[in-house]
Amino acid sequence: MEIKTSSMRRTLIALVAALGVLHLAVALPGVLPLSYVADLDSESGLGNWTSVVLLVAGAIGALLVAQRLPASSTERRTWKVFALLLAATSIDEEIMIHEVLATKVQHLLHLHGAEAYGLPIIVLALTPLVLAAARAVRRTLPSPVARRVGWGVAIVFFSQVVVEEIESWATAQRWSGAQPIETWQYHVIAGSQEVLEFAGTCLFLMAIARRHAMFDQPLVVSVTVDDHSRPGSTPSMNEKLRGESAVASAPAGAAA
Numbered sequence: 361m362e363i364k365t366s367s368m369r370r371t372l373i374a375l376v377a378a379l380g381v382l383h384l385a386v387a388l389p390g391v392l393p394l395s396y397v398a399d400l401d402s403e404s405g406l407g408n409w410t411s412v413v414l415l416v417a418g419a420i421g422a423l424l425v426a427q428r429l430p431a432s433s434t435e436r437r438t439w440k441v442f443a444l445l446l447a448a449t450s451i452d453e454e455i456m457i458h459e460v461l462a463t464k465v466q467h468l469l470h471l472h473g474a475e476a477y478g479l480p481i482i483v484l485a486l487t488p489l490v491l492a493a494a495r496a497v498r499r500t501l502p503s504p505v506a507r508r509v510g511w512g513v514a515i516v517f518f519s520q521v522v523v524e525e526i527e528s529w530a531t532a533q534r535w536s537g538a539q540p541i542e543t544w545q546y547h548v549i550a551g552s553q554e555v556l557e558f559a560g561t562c563l564f565l566m567a568i569a570r571r572h573a574m575f576d577q578p579l580v581v582s583v584t585v586d587d588h589s590r591p592g593s594t595p596s597m598n599e600k601l602r603g604e605s606a607v608a609s610a611p612a613g614a615a616a
């Protein structure tokens with residue numbers, strides 16, 4: 361199986377663009393009968409499902425990169441950690457751990473407004489870890505791959521600290537009613553934050569695909585099933601079909 365990075369890039373761009381357009385259509389009343397499906401800000405929508413799928417695919421891809429590297433390689437360990445982080449993020453997208461933590465931080469610090477006010481504080485508290493991880497990526501991964509990972513981290517970090525804060529303000533304004541925000545304005549802000557997250561995830565996938573392309577041999581994934589590996593095992597379905605086919609095609613005299 362050969363991974364073509366150019367085709368993958370075009371596919372991911374088209375996917376993110378389509379999700380962004382569908383999200384904006386939510387702001388137009390009567391356009392989409394099931395608006396929550398296309399709303400990227402909805403945890404039960406198509407956007408959240410797509411995010412989980414992409415993150416899981418990235419985790420699997422990163423793990424496959426690690427398996428192709430020498431056992432003692434520092435880069436191999438980096439890819440395993442990267443795969444673990446992507447898998448953990450996919451779980452978080454589904455069970456909303458960061459939203460719960462954001463709410464607890466909001467109550468602990470007596471913040472006013474939307475629950476996401478606590479999220480930028482959490483992300484900023486993790487800044488030293490993010491910088492340490494960026495340094496490890498730069499030192500252990502090839503330059504073209506490290507550059508894509510670095511940009512992906514920067515975009516996700518910006519979306520979670522800056523754009524998330526703007527979205528929180530807009531949400532608070534909608535709830536308070538003091539300075540009402542138009543529906544389409546809120547959807548543009550919320551959609552921008554989600555699209556930036558998608559962009560970061562897509563850069564991670566492009567980095568993984570680029571690293572696979574740097575190997576001398578293309579990635580080969582095969583599954584072998586040995587039906588006779590255990591004593592007393594019965595013939596496989598394919599063997600039965602081959603046997604029946606041979607009997608059916610044999611001459612009548614030979615069959616007798």
